[in-house]
Amino acid sequence: xxxxxxxxxxxxxxxxxxxxxxxxxxxxxxxxxxxxxxxxxxxxxxxxxxxxxxxxxxxxxxxxxxxxxxxxxxxxxxxxxxxxxxxxxxxxxxxxxxxxxxxxxxxxxxxxxxxxxxxxxxxxxxxxxxxxxxxxxxxxxxxxxxxxxxxxxxxxxxxxxxxxxxxxxxxxxxxxxxxxxxxxxxxxxxxxxxxxxxxxxxxxxxxxxxxxxxxxxxxxxxxxxxxxxxxxxxxxxxxxxxxxxxxxxxxxxxxxxxxxxxxxxxxxxxxxxxxxxxxxxxxxxxxxxxxxxxxxxxxxxxxxxxxxxxxxxxxxxxxxxxxxxxxxxxxxxxxxxxxxxxxxxxxxxxxxxxxxxxxxxxxxxxxxxxxxxxxxxxxxxxxx
Ligand code: G3I
Numbered sequence: 001x002x003x004x005x006x007x008x009x010x011x012x013x014x015x016x017x018x019x020x021x022x023x024x025x026x027x028x029x030x031x032x033x034x035x036x037x038x039x040x041x042x043x044x045x046x047x048x049x050x051x052x053x054x055x056x057x058x059x060x061x062x063x064x065x066x067x068x069x070x071x072x073x074x075x076x077x078x079x080x081x082x083x084x085x086x087x088x089x090x091x092x093x094x095x096x097x098x099x100x101x102x103x104x105x106x107x108x109x110x111x112x113x114x115x116x117x118x119x120x121x122x123x124x125x126x127x128x129x130x131x132x133x134x135x136x137x138x139x140x141x142x143x144x145x146x147x148x149x150x151x152x153x154x155x156x157x158x159x160x161x162x163x164x165x166x167x168x169x170x171x172x173x174x175x176x177x178x179x180x181x182x183x184x185x186x187x188x189x190x191x192x193x194x195x196x197x198x199x200x201x202x203x204x205x206x207x208x209x210x211x212x213x214x215x216x217x218x219x220x221x222x223x224x225x226x227x228x229x230x231x232x233x234x235x236x237x238x239x240x241x242x243x244x245x246x247x248x249x250x251x252x253x254x255x256x257x258x259x260x261x262x263x264x265x266x267x268x269x270x271x272x273x274x275x276x277x278x279x280x281x282x283x284x285x286x287x288x289x290x291x292x293x294x295x296x297x298x299x300x301x302x303x304x305x306x307x308x309x310x311x312x313x314x315x316x317x318x319x320x321x322x323x324x325x326x327x328x329x330x331x332x333x334x335x336x337x338x339x340x341x342x343x344x345x346x347x348x349x350x351x352x353x354x355x356x357x358x359x360x361x362x363x364x365x366x367x368x369x370x371x372x373x374x375x376x377x378x379x380x381x382x383x384x
Contacts, residue, residue, distance in 0.1 A: 160203065
């Protein structure tokens with residue numbers, strides 16, 4: 001089930017020693033007095049459990065964000081492009097593919113021995129405008145096939161796995177009425193997986209979605225994978241995006257979901273992990289969603305700094321969740337964070353723009369947060 005590990009090249013021992021030395025030297029006085037485990041990177045700490053990844057952006061790949069690039073190389077053994085391989089960027093005009101940026105991502109991962117996850121081939125969002133204007137079923141089918149196969153074929157042998165289809169489900173577990181479903185029916189799902197496999201037989205193929213811990217959606221995702229398998233499509237893994245909060249979903253929901261997906265006999269992956277610490281306007285009972293919360297202190301309470309009390313809660317939440325991941329590490333092949341540090345997280349702009357969120361393990365200055373140490377503790381605590 002855990003093909004990921006066997007594909008991922010092991011770090012050479014001398015490289016590990018070098019990384020450890022660099023980290024030790026770089027430690028400030030406070031860190032030097034801290035635990036031995038701090039000299040371990042995330043990828044090293046969890047090397048017997050699963051690979052650890054991050055979503056990365058163009059600034060990092062082009063090394064304009066040199067600190068981000070350094071962190072990516074030191075801490076993570078897999079990366080996912082946050083935006084740049086989506087349809088609107090890869091094929092902005094019909095049949096005209098823009099490979100330049102994507103090639104740089106692949107080069108970065110190859111050069112640094114980091115496994116690459118392609119994100120994504122088929123998604124109703126961030127589509128190119130021309131696709132939305134297609135009216136005939138035949139043309140849409142041919143365009144979808146060409147998109148999937150041209151991109152998958154280009155990166156054969158250089159990509160570990162593809163999010164072949166992203167977010168095809170509604171919250172109640174039924175199929176989302178996307179442009180693809182509307183015109184092509186559920187065949188588009190089966191065909192997309194088959195086309196991807198044909199173009200790059202060695203890449204792993206995943207279905208990826210959010211809210212995968214909710215009961216109805218979970219049932220829908222399981223049904224979807226079974227439908228794909230029954231129709232002869234190869235599915236290697238299921239991606240639980242994991243855009244979670246401080247209390248939701250519950251630990252029970254997370255564990256139940258991991259076990260339910262693993263029962264399909266495929267890899268379970270945590271693909272877009274982050275934990276928002278900010279209030280969600282949709283939680284406010286009776287609140288009108290269209291209400292403008294911009295500039296509202298109530299909705300953006302930590303503009304200067306995250307209070308220690310919340311930082312501690314976040315660290316505990318990460319620790320609790322990672323304890324579940326570790327417990328089921330025979331079923332989980334990868335845990336990817338959606339971003340390198342708090343400053344670049346999409347959660348600063350969603351669901352309200354221009355807020356200051358703190359959802360990841362590294363702060364805006366690229367320092368390790370208490371949440372980082374919470375996660376690392378799980379790796380080193382043999383009782384967990
Ligand atoms: O690049 C333009 C910039 O030129 C422009 O000035 C600016 C003005 O808004 O927009 C920039 O584009 C933004 C882009 O991110 C790059 O930063 C888009 O507006 C913004 O919508 C886009 O958001 C991305 C979102 O997907 C789009 O759906 C997020 O960064 C990205 O993290 C997010 O990732 C998705 C996964 O692909 C699928 N799962 C959910 C996840 C979170 O939404």
